Amino acid sequence: MQVAICQTSPQLFAVEQNLEQVIERIEHHRAQGAGLIIFPELALTGYFVGARYHEMALRLDSPQIARLAAATKGTAAVVGFIEESRSMNFYNAALVAVDGEILFCYRKINLPNYGVFEEKKFFSGGKRVPVFRLGEFNVAVFICNDLWHPSLPYLGISQKADIFVTIFNSSQGSMGSEFCNIESWQIINKFYARIFGIYNLCANRVGEEGPEKRREVDYSDGATPDAPGSFSFWGGSEIINPFGQEVVRARLHEVDEIGAVIDREMLRQKRIVLPYLRNDDPHFTQRELERILQGDKQYVTRRELRKVVRGEKY
Incomplete structure (x- = not known):
């Protein structure tokens, strides 16, 4: 499958303008044979919507x-936007549309609420990690901070995901100077691809948002700090194969488009050569979580331990 x-x-607050650009790019890549077309988090609104989030919602x-x-007739797309539900909750969401139809919306689950981030102040959190079938592949979608919580990617893998679609808005300086x-x-994009043996399709945005605009600067070192009140989204979108190797990477700080062919045979090779998940048991994880959440005794008697070893405890 070509992606x-x-x-x-x-453009911040310019939903209609952003929408036209997204549709134009979908039509372009569909004509080029792409079976899946991916856009960044909040691609229809920009990131720092603040208290105007409800004005941008669809x-x-x-x-x-x-x-x-x-x-998306004849292809599929994942597009970040602000969703308003029928009950008038608002979500940082990703529309998943396949062959002209809305399949579902993935709603960001872990909303940051620290530093420059105020998502939890405005948005409700999602409740599910769905996996959908696209051709020969099972696909899971994640939005930005969701990938920093390992339990969520694990839920995708437990449903036999072959592909992660990871969309985010990452800017320089937003986490302080001690953190790149x-x-x-x-690191994190390659980690999940390598450990889980999946393709990771990672879409970040570019551009600046904030009250101050910087003069032209040299971004060649990829580490130019942000001016006060302005945040530079660095791009660097990438496609990572199941061995954790970079297939292709977009430019930093420039609008760009990348593509690759997703090969099911490579997924098969990874799972033969490095079958990390072969003996993974989600039921064990479930039992341990239940024990932890129910507050069972930290220590067990020798008799109980023998039962656990023999498989009689459960």
């Missing part, structure tokens, strides 16, 4: 979403 990642620079029955879904977002995302 494409569109590393866009959405319902699944809105005409804009209908147009977006219709554009570029390096950290490169």
Whole structure:
């Protein structure tokens, strides 16, 4: 399956303008044979929407979403936006549309609420990690901070995901000078691909948001700090294969598009050569979580321990 990642620079608050650009790129890549087209987190709104989040929100029955879904006829797309539910909750969400139809919305589960991030102040959190079938592949979608909580990727793997679609908005300086977002995302993207033996399709955005705009600077070292009040989204979208190797990577700080062919045979090779998950037992994980959450005694008697060893305890 051919996939494409569109590393866009959405304009803050410009939903209609961003929508037109997303639809145009879907149509372009569909004509080029892409079976899956991916856009960053909040690709229709920009990131720092603040208290105006409700003005930017779209319902699944809105005409804009209908147009977006219709554009996927003959392909599939994952697009970040703000979703308003029928009960008037608001979500940092990813629309998953396949062959002209809305399949579902993935709703970001772990909402940051520290530093410059205020998502939990405005958005509700998602409740599910669904996996969907696309051709020969099982696909799980995650949004930014969700990938920093290992339990969520594990839930995707427990449902036999072959591909992670990871969409995010990562900017330089947003986590302070002691923490390098570029390096950290490169590590985490490769980690999940290598350990779980999956393709990781990672879409970050570019552009600047904030009250101050910087002059032209040299980004060649990939480590230019942000000016006060301005955050530079660094891009660097990438496709990682099941061995944790970079297939292709987008440019830093520039609008770019990348693509690759996802090969099921490579998934098979990884699971033969390095079958990390062969003996993984989700039921064991469930039992241990139940024990922890129910507050069972930390220590067991020797008799109970023997029962556990013999498999009689459970």
